[in-house]
Amino acid sequence: MNGARWIGLALLAAAPLAGMGDYPLHLLILCLLWAFVYTGWAIMGRLGMVSLGHGAFLGIGSYVVVMGWNHYHVSPWLGLPLALGLAALVGFVIGYPCFRFKIVGHYFALVTLALSEVVRLIIIALRDYTGGSLGVTPKTALVKATWSLGAMQFSSKLVWFYIILVVWLGGLWVWTRVDRSMARLALEAISQEEDAAASVGMNVTRLKLGVTLISALLTCLGGVLYAQYQLYVSPETVSGIGISLQMVFGAIAGGMFVRLGPTVGAVFTLLLAEGLRLTLGHDIHGLDTTLYGLMLVLFIIFMPKGILGAAIEAYEKRRRAPRVAPAA
Amino acid sequence: MQIFDVFLLEAVINGILLGGILALLALGLNLIFGVIDVVWICYAELIMLGMYSVYYLHNVYHWPLALALLACVLLVAALGALLHVLVIRPVLGAEPINQLLVTGGVLFFLQAVATLAFGVEFKNVGVSLPTLQVGGMYLSFARLIAFVVALGGMVAVYLFLKRTYIGTAIRAISQDRGIMPLMGVSANRIFVLTSALGGALAGLAACLLVLQYDIHPAIGLTFGPITFLVCVLGGLGNMVGGFIAAFIFAQFISVGGYFLALEWGYVLAFLFFIGMMFWRPQGLLGGK
Numbered sequence: 001m002n003g004a005r006w007i008g009l010a011l012l013a014a015a016p017l018a019g020m021g022d023y024p025l026h027l028l029i030l031c032l033l034w035a036f037v038y039t040g041w042a043i044m045g046r047l048g049m050v051s052l053g054h055g056a057f058l059g060i061g062s063y064v065v066v067m068g069w070n071h072y073h074v075s076p077w078l079g080l081p082l083a084l085g086l087a088a089l090v091g092f093v094i095g096y097p098c099f100r101f102k103i104v105g106h107y108f109a110l111v112t113l114a115l116s117e118v119v120r121l122i123i124i125a126l127r128d129y130t131g132g133s134l135g136v137t138p139k140t141a142l143v144k145a146t147w148s149l150g151a152m153q154f155s156s157k158l159v160w161f162y163i164i165l166v167v168w169l170g171g172l173w174v175w176t177r178v179d180r181s182m183a184r185l186a187l188e189a190i191s192q193e194e195d196a197a198a199s200v201g202m203n204v205t206r207l208k209l210g211v212t213l214i215s216a217l218l219t220c221l222g223g224v225l226y227a228q229y230q231l232y233v234s235p236e237t238v239s240g241i242g243i244s245l246q247m248v249f250g251a252i253a254g255g256m257f258v259r260l261g262p263t264v265g266a267v268f269t270l271l272l273a274e275g276l277r278l279t280l281g282h283d284i285h286g287l288d289t290t291l292y293g294l295m296l297v298l299f300i301i302f303m304p305k306g307i308l309g310a311a312i313e314a315y316e317k318r319r320r321a322p323r324v325a326p327a328a
Numbered sequence: 329m330q331i332f333d334v335f336l337l338e339a340v341i342n343g344i345l346l347g348g349i350l351a352l353l354a355l356g357l358n359l360i361f362g363v364i365d366v367v368w369i370c371y372a373e374l375i376m377l378g379m380y381s382v383y384y385l386h387n388v389y390h391w392p393l394a395l396a397l398l399a400c401v402l403l404v405a406a407l408g409a410l411l412h413v414l415v416i417r418p419v420l421g422a423e424p425i426n427q428l429l430v431t432g433g434v435l436f437f438l439q440a441v442a443t444l445a446f447g448v449e450f451k452n453v454g455v456s457l458p459t460l461q462v463g464g465m466y467l468s469f470a471r472l473i474a475f476v477v478a479l480g481g482m483v484a485v486y487l488f489l490k491r492t493y494i495g496t497a498i499r500a501i502s503q504d505r506g507i508m509p510l511m512g513v514s515a516n517r518i519f520v521l522t523s524a525l526g527g528a529l530a531g532l533a534a535c536l537l538v539l540q541y542d543i544h545p546a547i548g549l550t551f552g553p554i555t556f557l558v559c560v561l562g563g564l565g566n567m568v569g570g571f572i573a574a575f576i577f578a579q580f581i582s583v584g585g586y587f588l589a590l591e592w593g594y595v596l597a598f599l600f601f602i603g604m605m606f607w608r609p610q611g612l613l614g615g616k
Contacts, residue, residue, distance in 0.1 A: 050425045097606035105424055106367055110560045111605050117553045118598045125591035241553055245369075245432045252429065286443030286545075293437030300430040301418045 009169075016161050025157045027274060031267045032164045033225060034250060036171040038262035040218030042251040043178055044211050048104070048191025052244045053094070053112025056119040057087045057216045059239030061223025063123055063130060066138045066233060069151065071129065076138075076152035080224055087220035090115070091213050099208040102194060113241060120240035135234025138227065152228045160229050167225060168263075171218055175259050178214065183207055219247075249296050255306025264308045336586060338465040343582030344575065345467070348475035349536060351574035353551060354558040355482055355567055356529030362565035363502045363522040365424075366416055369431040372552035373438035374411075374527060378404040378534025379543045380442065383451050393455065400538075401531035408527020409520050416523070417516075435548070442545035450542040457539065474536035481532050482571070485525070498522055502565070554581075554594070557601045577601075 016025050041054050064083035068074035074082075094115050098108060123130050130136055141151035147159065154160055178184055186207050190197040198204050227233045236242060246269075254265020272295065276288035303310050357371050368374075378400045385396035415434055419427050457469040489495040497513045498521070509515050541547065558577050562569030577597050584593030 050428075094602065101606060103605060106428060106564065107560060107605070109425065109428055110367075110556050111602060113553060114557055114598045114601050118595055118602070121591045121595045121598070125589055125595060241549065245429075245436070248429060249433065286440050286445075289440035290437060290444050293433055293435075293440050296433035297415060297430055297437060300426055300433055301415070304422060304426050 013162075013165060016158055022157060025161060027270065029157065029161050029164055029229065031263075031270050032161075032168045033222060033229065034270060035263035035266035036164070036168045037219055037222035037226075038247055038250040038254070038266050039168075039171045039175055039259075040215050040222060041247045042256040042262045043175055043218070044215040045248065045251055046256045047184070047187040047211060049208065049212065050109050050248065051112040051212075051215075052109045052241070052248065053115035054215075054219050054247050055116035055239040055241070055244035056090060056112075057219040058223035058226070058243060058247075059116070059119040059123060059235070060087045060090065061220035062227035062233040062238045063136075065224045066136055066227050067129060069138050070136065075150050076224065076228060077150070080221075083224055084217055084220055087216045088213055091216035092209065095209050095212040096205065099205040099212075104194070113244065116239055116244045117241060120235045123235040123239065130235075133235060135232055135237070137232050140231070153231070164225060164229070167221065172259060172263075174214060174218065178211065179259065183210060187211060249299075251306075252304070253296070253299050253306055255309030255312075257305065258308050258312060261306050261308045265306060268307060334465055336583070338467070339582045339586035340579065341465065341467060342471065343579040345471040345475040345578075346582055347575035347578035348478040349533065350554065350558055350578050351571045352478035352481055352529060352533050352536070353555040354562065354570035354574050355485060356526040356533070357555055357559050358562070358565055358567050358570045359485070359529070360522060360526040361559065362567070363498055364412070364416065364420075364519050365505075365565075366420075366427045367431065367556065367559075367564070368411070368526070369428060369552070369556070370411075370435040370438055370548075371526075371530060372548035372550075372555060373435050373442075374404050374407055374530040375534045375537065375551065376442060376543070376545065376548040377407065377438060378531045379538040379541075379547065380446055380451075382535060382538045383453050383543055386453055387451075393453075397535040400535055401528050404531030404534060405524045405528035408530065409524040411527070412520055412523035417519075435552075439545050439548065446545065448545060450544050452542050453538055455539055468540070470536075470539040474540065477532070477536055481529065485529070488525075494518075494521065554597070557598065561601055561604055 015028070020028070037054075037058065041051070044051060061083045064086055065076045065079035068079035068082065069076055094112065097103075098111060103111060124132050127133075138151075138153070141148035141153050142155055147154040147156065186197065186202050190202060190204055190207065194204060223238055226238065250265040250269045251262040252265065253268055254263065255261030256265075269292075273288065273292055276291055280287045299306075305313065353371070353375075357368060361367055381403050382396050382400045385391040385399055386393050391399070411431075411434065415430055416427065419430050457473070460467045460469055460472065489499055497508070498518055500511070501508050501513060501515060501518045505515065508518075537551075541550075554577065558573045559570050561577070562571070562573035580597035580600055581590075581593040584596040586593075588596075
């Protein structure tokens with residue numbers, strides 16, 4: 001199993017070298033990038049904290065870095081810690097009272113939804129700076145060179161592929177660390193029965209806040225990379241209710257309780273959206289998103305554990321079945 | 329200084345008028361949450377479809393406006409019942425958060441369907457109502473009608489819930505879902521009825537909004553988030569709380585938009601909401 005994992009990773013890493021076209025490579029990069037973001041969301045989502053506000057962190061990541069570069073000539077490398085700091089601060093300001101006052105379930109989802117709308121509206125309201133709904137492009141540093149390390153801009157997709165591959169692996173590593181920690185067990189207990197967990201001495205607020213900050217920081221980093229890779233961001237694509245719901249759907253479609261679930265979800269949703277767009281074309285505007293929305297609804301109704309979650313469950317059921325048969 | 333006050337007063341009055349609409353929106357959502365315990369994230373999308381139905385019936389098929397508006401209410405009521413039967417009923421036993429998300433999926437779906445069927449162009453029913461001028465203030469007649477009708481609708485719903493047999497059954501179900509079936513009330517029938525009633529309120533809101541706004545597939549996102557926040561601020565399922573919260577929110581948007589830009593009014597309202605959640609997590613009038 002472990003060997004297969006390394007071989008799979010090696011194949012993935014080598015894939016672009018085997019002469020992949022620009023467009024498939026672009027898709028692969030986006031898949032990995034969104035897989036990273038969805039994984040970041042699922043780290044807290046799987047523990048009963050369903051946030052509809054992660055668009056806020058994505059937006060902070062994208063816009064802080066781009067604004068810093070465009071208006072103050074701050075290198076994205078310096079903008080990155082600034083963005084992460086701001087995301088952590090926002091995560092703390094919203095998270096601490098929520099967890100302190102036991103805002104859970106629907107209420108938590110709707111409070112965080114308000115947060116992502118606040119970020120989107122602030123970006124639009126500061127249109128003199130941010131370009132408003134039209135979005136903004138980081139000033140290019142690639143006039144004379146094909147890459148600029150200081151500006152975090154690379155014209156080669158190959159460079160981006162390896163950067164994002166490493167970041168995605170880092171995301172999976174964080175997931176594993178959280179998964180194996182005592183805090184995860186504690187948080188699972190908390191999501192089942194918060195009062196009981198608190199009564200045996202768990203610091204509910206601190207545990208929840210910790211995992212929220214991890215999740216917020218990962219999502220924010222995803223936002224920074226998204227802006228630098230796409231070289232264009234708009235308030236609708238990085239914050240607000242749409243993208244926040246999309247993150248949740250991606251993670252759920254893949255299965256948010258298993259490590260590679262959000263990745264499978266990202267690959268699935270992205271390829272589905274692109275596939276529908278390519279096969280149905282632009283002639284019939286909206287047909288692809290109609291089918292996409294329909295599939296999301298069907299997924300949640302019929303496969304709440306997600307693709308990978310359901311697949312693993314089916315696999316384990318089949319493996320266990322022969323052992324039961326002789327006894328019966 | 330005199331002029332300044334008149335404009336501020338105008339903003340306040342417009343805020344009150346806007347509050348009427350928000351209260352109507354919140355009422356439908358609260359009714360559904362109170363009875364079925366599900367938040368329809370796609371509530372505003374039903375309104376969007378209602379607005380399109382008015383446009384198509386009135387402007388394309390040349391129905392009289394009154395008939396088109398009536399048809400809109402009935403149509404959206406049917407949509408509400410359909411939404412419950414097709415989407416909500418299968419997940420009634422699932423995790424609460426799945427119920428929230430499934431309606432989020434419906435939001436995407438309905439938006440896409442509207443894009444597919446009606447295109448992305450802005451549409452307008454082209455009914456222009458006069459602007460009232462009262463003491464130097466300009467008040468939109470459409471908004472005034474909306475306010476009055478919204479209040480009327482709320483009173484009608486209140487009387488329906490208090491005075492009729494079915495209304496009593498609905499209130500009983502919302503108080504105890506487990507016991508009422510034993511008393512001979514079919515929970516299933518009540519759920520479908522409530523969904524239809526919630527849909528009818530969305531349809532009514534659509535009739536009022538279509539007179540003021542252009543129609544496009546994403547218009548639901550303008551009203552959707554603010555409606556949830558009104559409901560949560562008032563205490564989910566608490567209709568009186570939602571009513572009060574609607575007017576508070578509307579003042580933030582209107583007066584905030586008067587002093588700053590319109591988006592800042594919304595930002596202030598949302599920040600106020602987040603702040604209030606920490607002071608009264610169960611809503612303004614929430615009990616537990």
